Amino acid sequence: MTVVKETVGIRQSGIGVSAVRPDAQEKVKGDFIFSSDLSSEGMLWGQTLRSPHASAKILSIDISDALSISGVHAVLTADDVPGENIFGLERADQPVLADDFIRYAGEPVAIVAADHPEVARKAADAIRVEYEIFSPLVDSYAAITAEAIHPEGNVIRHLNILHGDTEVVGDVVVEGEYEVGMQDQAFMGTESGMAIPSPDGSINLQISTQWLHSDQEQVATALNMPMEMVRVTLAGVGGAFGGREDVSMHVHLCMLALHTGKPVKMIYDRNESFLGHVHRHPARIWYRHHASSEGLLVKVEAKVILDGGAYASTTSAVLANACCFSIGSYSVPNASVEGWGVRTNNPPCGAMRGFGNVQTCFGVEAQMDKLAKELSLDPVEFRLANALKSGDTIITGQKITGTAPVREVLMSLANHPLPEPPSDNILERPGGTGRTTDGSHVKRGVGFAASIKNLMFSEGFDDFSEARCIVNDGFIAIQTACVEVGQGFVTLVHQIVQEILGIEKVDILPADTSIGSAGSTSASRQSWMSGGAVMKACEAVVDSLISDLSNEQGITFERIGTVLVAPDGSASIPVTDALQGRNYDETVVHRHAPTVPLDKNGQGDAHVSFAFAAHRAVVDVDEELGLVRVVEIATSQDVGRVLNPIQARGQIEGGITQGLGLAILEEIVLVDGKIQNANFTDYLLPTAMDTPTIEIAALIEEPEPNAPFGAKGIGEPPVISSTPAVVAAIRDATGLDLNRVPIRPEDIALG
Amino acid sequence: MDKDKRSTGYSLSVNDTSHEISKSWLGESLLYVLREKLGLYGSKNACEQGECGSCSVLMDGVLVCSCLVLAANATGRDIKTIESISDDDSLTDVQKAFVDAGAIQCGFCTPGLLITIHDFLETNPEPNVLEIREAISGNLCRCTGYGRIVEAVQIVSKQKSVGQGGSDDSS
Amino acid sequence: MEFHIASSTEEICSLLAEDPTREILAGGTDFMVEVNFRQKDPSAVIAIDRVPELKQWRHDGDAVSIGSCVTYREIERGPLSTIVPALAQSARTVGSPQIRNIATIGGNLGTASPAGDMIPVLLALDARVTIRSINGSRDVAIDDLITGVKETSLADNEFIEVIKVPILKGPQEFLKVGPRNAMVISIASLAMVTDPEQTTVAIALGSVTAAPSRAREAEEYIQGFLDWDAMTVSSSALPDFRRLVAEASSPINDHRSSAAYRTHAVGVLGQRALLRIFESRDDG
Incomplete structure (x- = not known):
């Protein structure tokens, strides 16, 4: 092999440049330490015993056999939880270890620490639990009125959005019912971490997560320890996509470490990972769309049921997104939307990339195609005629004050050239290496879809991020608690420092709870929130520098780019030079504009900013066998400003691939609440053979007011309308309704 | 035995x-x-x-x-x-291409992909896109959608084909 | 722990004779999944993947004798790919390149999964499997070896030594349906092989029956509609042929697919395989 005698250096790279990830070198050499790679002298291995039943009462737990196994150091149950045996992201409603009732198959019942992982697994097997088994509640519609399976009731949230004249009727009316299956984040690095006890009784938790401070608070409550006694440090994260926003093994690890006085490491295997984190909410959606004969939307009626599974997690916020954006990226004067987020004995559901918008986007985009067909209009023209624009009011009564280049997104995509006709190579046809499909069986289809995503936390949440900029005689360090999950925030930190201070070499201090919260790495929010905080911390250093220079020299400089310039132009000095020999340490908290909760009619300025995207999918379908090959997905996206072109492309390609997965491959299959495919043989992620060429038709750069550098978050939009675009393309090829995703071969072949 | x-x-x-x-x-x-x-x-x-x-x-x-x-x-x-494929202070052509092409996000799949691609390019130094995709079809990546990874392989392949014209190859 | 690396077939025989509870490890790609997912806790294992005679294949008159530890990759890419093309086509669909590099033909038979991709090809080809033990050898047909879902007629002291595959001169086809374009467990597959000398068509089905199964009624039915000189088939025979292939299946509903789809798909695969080998002829 060829060896390049060169290592990765940090390039000259302010905002807008394809800067290289600072962790790239470690990652290509296998040196980057993920949470599963932690190791400590004398460490023990943790293991979780989970309920095989979806609904049951625990009658007894006998740990004596497990404890007697050589090498076992601890076997703990609900009785051993030191503090409150309850946790949860939005509301605490989930036991750390089940103490009476089991509400989903996979609920943790007991935990073990042993000197070898196989010993720990055998010990978990040796715990004898006696259950009284009940029939599980697994139907989300029935759950609304069924007997409560949790003291807090089955309806986690019921939301009404009433906007304009809800009685008006359009000239053309189309109706449809849609269903979305349960998707998994399926990050490559399963849940893992290590807890290390300190002699002073405190605990250090090193873990892959999305939100260090939320973890810290929930762990401290469960351990009955003051917050400062629980230190949470980010360990290398192997992908997240929402699935690490909730606490998983965190408290368990700390309990075992505190109990044994030894470091304890835990890694979920893939099977357990499916049980150990929340999933995308399955949805049942009904729509009735009204339009005028001229092709303008008159009213949208919708009912949305999200299956939250056994515990609340973020169901309330996911439901709000699903309902608020149930009309898609369109202007509708009148709307009546009702949503329920319900509790069932299915596995808990919560955050996944796209967060509620994914589910209703699938339905609303199908409705838009139906309406266009009914009106004999081109689907893109119809969308253009109804596209939201800046200054429009969405159905929650909120006026869009930022940018909303929906028309630009749609038009640039529609103008993008189509791909070549179907290939002559059998491997490039539906069925791939299975050699199922001859050229005569291939039908091509093209589908369009567009989407809206709210950026950052909504409904009055006090959303902030803290950043610290330390300058010490030419050495600069940035500290935040922002979690890097692969999205490239660490690259952005370098770019921001270079943009403002002109300094090339930056140390990023470990993300931990010794600084204030950065909030979660979710909701497409970290470039804006923690990026904004880093920007302001750097600016605070400049302000202090200017103040010092003013005191020393009597000149009040202002910063232009990375240079300090006297107002009259008589003097200038690069920031880097001016910082020589000086020390600063500035900590800044960044907040976005406040929002308010939705009122009883679902009205209010609940959201901060909106990002738009559109996708065009081209598919080849073998109708007779129901096999699909996605040939190409093209996209245009409203990004405000491109901060790093290559990272933006990576986010877009990765997000679209997850959307493709939901369209035709990915679903957690449940029978009576039990997962049938908790492994990568049967939970089918797209391989490189399933993933098409992804064309970026345009990235629309209209700077967003109030956004740091004018940039909108880009992580979520790619995943939202890619799914309905693929389905629309399959509908185009087959003429079938296809109202449920993922589409299985039999839905086409036997449809 | x-x-x-x-x-x-x-x-x-x-x-x-x-x-x-x-x-x-x-x-x-x-x-x-x-x-x-x-x-x-x-x-x-x-x-x-x-x-x-x-x-x-x-x-x-x-x-x-x-x-x-x-x-x-x-x-x-x-x-x-993976620990053996390059020295402490160097990167292989494929590692370098991964860095430059933006083929890395979370990086969890990266070592496995690098081993696979090194092996693949030994036997097929100038693959087409379909061959690249089939060769890496046993390496799942959840972050990237594979686009930048395929791009990285193509970068190396192009370098190799140019390299056959006589440029320095220190393998 | 007790672990043996066998260096000869004789050694395997004696190790199994000594203690028949010892488990055979070939490529390990099924074995280790069971270990990793805690369905198997091995205590005594004999690795057979370094036995030279099991890793070889050779021409044996009108057949090839393939050692049980020949890998999918060798079948997919080596000279065997032109000698038994359908076997190579099936090998290419199995798992990932990494798996095909190490997984073996004998392992595919020994695991005896209804979704084992080589099984329908070997059955259609009337392959014979040499079973070996300290007591000697016996030859069995594929459907005598595999008796049910992950069930074989192997005794505890026996192992699969060689698979003898007849070399046919006619075209062969293997088609497999799965929701993914690569690295997918079959939800229906079909092998069709032709022997122009005997003027026979053999069809075997995968993932749609508990034990390996031929579509014999379909095979017999289509005989009367084939022109072996022109390599054509009467188009009028296609609907009934397709139906008979589908009727040879007895699939289950599971999380991978419904039985109805599997039945449908295997019929489609039968027709498509037939039309790749025989051109459709309109008899008016």
């Missing part, structure tokens, strides 16, 4: 170094031993059923999933892991 390996350990040759592995649970996979007994954490565990390729290593020059190799049965075989 030894008539009986009861109650004894075994040796493993990993990255040209011989290691004595103490007896333990027989079911230990090569992946587990590499990571937890030899501290070679570069090979990743993401599925333990040969579906994701994150644990890919070369065994006697053959690309395999180390999670599907019984560790005890790797004795007497030459194991090469």
